[in-house]
Amino acid sequence: xxxxxxxxxxxxxxxxxxxxxxxxxxxxxxxxxxxxxxxxxxxxxxxxxxxxxxxxxxxxxxxxxxxxxxxxxxxxxxxxxxxxxxxxxxxxxxxxxxxxxxxxxxxxxxxxxxxxxxxxxxxxxxxxxxxxxxxxxxxxxxxxxxxxxxxxxxxxxxxxxxxxxxxxxxxxxxxxxxxxxxxxxxxxxxxxxxxxxxxxxxxxxxxxxxxxxxxxxxxxxxxxxxxxxxxxxxxxxxxxxxxxxxxxxxxxxxxxxxxxxxxxxxxxxxxxxxxxxxxxxxxxxxxxxxxxxxxx
Amino acid sequence: xxxxxxxxxxxxxxxxxxxxxxxxxxxxxxxxxxxxxxxxxxxxxxxxxxxxxxxxxxxxxxxxxxxxxxxxxxxxxxxxxxxxxxxxxxxxxxxxxxxxxxxxxxxxxxxxxxxxxxxxxxxxxxxxxxxxxxxxxxxxxxxxxxxxxxxxxxxxxxxxxxxxxxxxxxxxxxxxxxxxxxxxxxxxxxxxxxxxxxxxxxxxxxxxxxxxxxxxxxxxxxxxxxxxxxxxxxxxxxxxxxxxxxxxxxxxxxxxxxxxxxxxxxxxxxxxxxxxxxxxxxxxxxxxxxxxxxxxxxxxxxxxxxxxxxxxxxxxxxxxxxxxxxxxxxxxxxxxxxxxxxxxxxxxxxxxxxxxxxxxxxxxxxxxxxxxxxxxxxxxxxxxxxxxxxxxxxxxxxxxxxxxxxx
Numbered sequence: 001x002x003x004x005x006x007x008x009x010x011x012x013x014x015x016x017x018x019x020x021x022x023x024x025x026x027x028x029x030x031x032x033x034x035x036x037x038x039x040x041x042x043x044x045x046x047x048x049x050x051x052x053x054x055x056x057x058x059x060x061x062x063x064x065x066x067x068x069x070x071x072x073x074x075x076x077x078x079x080x081x082x083x084x085x086x087x088x089x090x091x092x093x094x095x096x097x098x099x100x101x102x103x104x105x106x107x108x109x110x111x112x113x114x115x116x117x118x119x120x121x122x123x124x125x126x127x128x129x130x131x132x133x134x135x136x137x138x139x140x141x142x143x144x145x146x147x148x149x150x151x152x153x154x155x156x157x158x159x160x161x162x163x164x165x166x167x168x169x170x171x172x173x174x175x176x177x178x179x180x181x182x183x184x185x186x187x188x189x190x191x192x193x194x195x196x197x198x199x200x201x202x203x204x205x206x207x208x209x210x211x212x213x214x215x216x217x218x219x220x221x222x223x224x225x226x227x228x229x230x231x232x233x234x235x236x237x238x239x240x241x242x243x244x245x246x247x248x249x250x251x252x253x254x255x256x257x258x259x260x261x262x263x264x265x266x267x268x269x270x271x272x273x274x275x276x277x278x279x280x281x282x283x284x285x286x287x288x289x290x291x292x293x294x295x296x
Numbered sequence: 297x298x299x300x301x302x303x304x305x306x307x308x309x310x311x312x313x314x315x316x317x318x319x320x321x322x323x324x325x326x327x328x329x330x331x332x333x334x335x336x337x338x339x340x341x342x343x344x345x346x347x348x349x350x351x352x353x354x355x356x357x358x359x360x361x362x363x364x365x366x367x368x369x370x371x372x373x374x375x376x377x378x379x380x381x382x383x384x385x386x387x388x389x390x391x392x393x394x395x396x397x398x399x400x401x402x403x404x405x406x407x408x409x410x411x412x413x414x415x416x417x418x419x420x421x422x423x424x425x426x427x428x429x430x431x432x433x434x435x436x437x438x439x440x441x442x443x444x445x446x447x448x449x450x451x452x453x454x455x456x457x458x459x460x461x462x463x464x465x466x467x468x469x470x471x472x473x474x475x476x477x478x479x480x481x482x483x484x485x486x487x488x489x490x491x492x493x494x495x496x497x498x499x500x501x502x503x504x505x506x507x508x509x510x511x512x513x514x515x516x517x518x519x520x521x522x523x524x525x526x527x528x529x530x531x532x533x534x535x536x537x538x539x540x541x542x543x544x545x546x547x548x549x550x551x552x553x554x555x556x557x558x559x560x561x562x563x564x565x566x567x568x569x570x571x572x573x574x575x576x577x578x579x580x581x582x583x584x585x586x587x588x589x590x591x592x593x594x595x596x597x598x599x600x601x602x603x604x605x606x607x608x609x610x611x612x613x614x615x616x617x618x619x620x621x622x623x624x625x626x627x628x629x630x631x632x633x634x635x636x637x638x639x640x641x642x643x644x645x646x647x648x649x650x651x652x653x654x655x656x657x658x659x660x661x662x663x664x665x666x667x668x669x670x671x672x673x674x675x676x677x678x679x680x681x682x683x684x685x686x687x688x689x690x691x692x693x694x695x696x697x698x699x700x701x702x703x
Contacts, residue, residue, distance in 0.1 A: 005517070005520055006519075007519070008516050009513060009516065012512050012513060012516055016510055016512075017511065048670075080386065121602075123342070123343055123568070124533060124536065124566055124569065125566075126540065126567050133547070135546065135548075136544075136545065136546040141518060142516065143545070143546065143550065144545075145546070146648045147543055147544070148512075148544075217510075217531065217540075217544070218509045218510070218537060218543070219536055219537060220567065221533070223507070227507075227509065259512075259513050262504075262513035262514070263513050263516075263517060266472075266502045266503050266504050266505070266513075266514075267475055267503055267505070269504075269505060269513070270505045270508075278434075292460065
């Protein structure tokens with residue numbers, strides 16, 4: 001493969017990387033603060049895409065308003081679930097929450113499937129990008145869809161904003177502190193549980209946003225998050241459970257890695273990330289950016 | 297004169313009584329013929345086969361019982377999900393035969409699942425009519441005495457579409473295929489058909505994961521290879537994603553045409569026909585082929601709420617063909633029905649000039665190379681295909697001389 005082709009694939013990988021980054025960012029924030037492995041993340045991503053589709057069908061809302069409204073809807077649903085269900089299991093072993101969120105995933109998928117079939121008589125629906133972003137643009141080294149460029153740009157922006165909020169603001173300091181060590185943070189007189197619902201909302205809102213962004217690229221269908229979430233968990237593990245920087249950097253890196261893999265030897269494309277995960281776990285069990293358990 | 301008439305009447309009545317008695321004495325295991333539709337009830341192929349295939353088999357059973365009163369209430373249909381997985385198909389096939397006592401297996405989308413079920417059925421001496429699975433292995437190295445391949449196969453697709461596209465000037469291809477039995481086989485067949493017609497495949501075909509959503513790496517590769525045709529051997533939901541992204545990357549505007557291995561009406565409906573417009577495909581049937589087809593399609597739509605795909609129409613036809621063989625054999629015993637099916641010639645709304653080859657159990661029939669119309673040319677809802685050519689049964693399928701089948 002020549003350098004230009006390689007460059008093209010690296011660039012292309014950033015698109016999928018953007019989805020991994022947004023999803024694992026949300027997972028990292030949630031895991032860091034709540035110690036919940038949110039298995040529902042993929043279903044909420046799908047719910048974001050489906051909400052955008054349904055808003056279009058019901059109110060004629062286009063992409064731009066949906067880009068704002070759908071993540072909010074997903075965040076609200078997430079917060080309601082956190083208050084109503086997840087919070088009841090906080091004192092128990094983590095596996096209880098894993099089972100609960102897994103069950104909720106199955107419920108959400110089948111519910112959306114039923115709604116799509118009964119309301120719209122389709123099992124997968126197309127969603128078109130806004131007119132301003134449809135078509136391709138010649139970048140010199142590659143002819144690339146405008147919309148995919150937008151996806152890379154917007155998700156980089158969101159990741160930067162999230163980083164800024166977390167690193168530079170007081171809210172961020174509290175979240176960081178609660179993520180690193182909730183016990184000590186409490187000892188400093190900060191009510192960690194007060195922040196929990198909001199942080200969960202932001203985390204799943206990011207998944208909803210990724211879903212809306214994915215709708216014009218992939219078909220909107222009930223199982224669109226099922227495959228993605230597995231890769232995303234691998235990303236989180238590689239980056240270091242709960243590490244915010246780690247999840248973003250690893251998200252983009254894994255996207256690029258998979259794209260190069262697909263170009264070099266397609267059968268390995270989907271496996272590469274798990275090979276990497278196994279290697280990282282062997283060499284650095286706490287992940288590339290994670291702190292060892294003892295250091296917490 | 298009167299006496300003659302009387303004799304004629306009496307003998308006709310006697311004959312009728314005898315035939316009736318014979319039909320009644322058809323030896324049916326546990327007094328019922330059970331048709332088992334083993335299909336994808338919830339996954340990527342459920343829309344093109346799935347519940348619609350089960351309904352098609354039920355309609356065939358009803359029509360058969362109405363036409364053959366001696367079988368009234370004696371045909372049942374069961375639908376089972378194989379999830380497109382070979383191991384599940386294998387277990388379910390065994391369970392259906394042993395516990396639910398089905399007498400035939402029907403449909404079987406996903407080639408790997410079809411091969412697995414066919415192996416089980418062979419050991420249990422139960423006929424299988426593969427309709428939606430495409431691999432030619434079913435009538436070649438993996439053929440067996442109990443497996444029949446209905447409707448289409450990968451040879452027929454490649455022979456029809458590969459030839460038509462290459463002859464129309466699309467003589468350089470870059471192919472991607474889903475990495476399982478169906479895709480691997482279709483890639484081989486398509487490559488052979490392209491080469492036979494003087495075309496070439498510009499680089500090694502790429503095997504993509506199955507199922508898969510993102511095909512951008514391959515579309516970008518096509519962009520730099522600049523073949524005349526980007527050939528996709530994906531099917532169902534995967535094909536929809538490929539075509540969606542083919543349009544997104546603007547390959548058509550860059551002079552790279554679209555070559556499709558296997559196309560179902562549901563794929564076109566999922567994206568809108570303009571996304572597919574101009575693409576050629578080969579199909580065994582489509583709902584508005586002619587009046588006979590329309591009549592059947594209307595009946596199906598009244599019952600199921602949607603227009604039939606050609607796979608679902610194929611399941612109806614295959615079920616009817618099987619049941620008629622049971623009537624001829626006067627038994628639902630596997631060996632007896634296989635004997636009644638072999639060498640049978642017939643024609644129905646779906647299968648024209650059809651013949652069941654006894655040597656390899658390929659059911660040959662007339663097939664059609666079609667082109668997807670742009671939406672502006674559609675005369676009614678669901679009007680998506682223009683017929684480009686009819687390929688007569690004798691030329692549509694792999695010649696017997698090339699078959700590797702030995703029972």
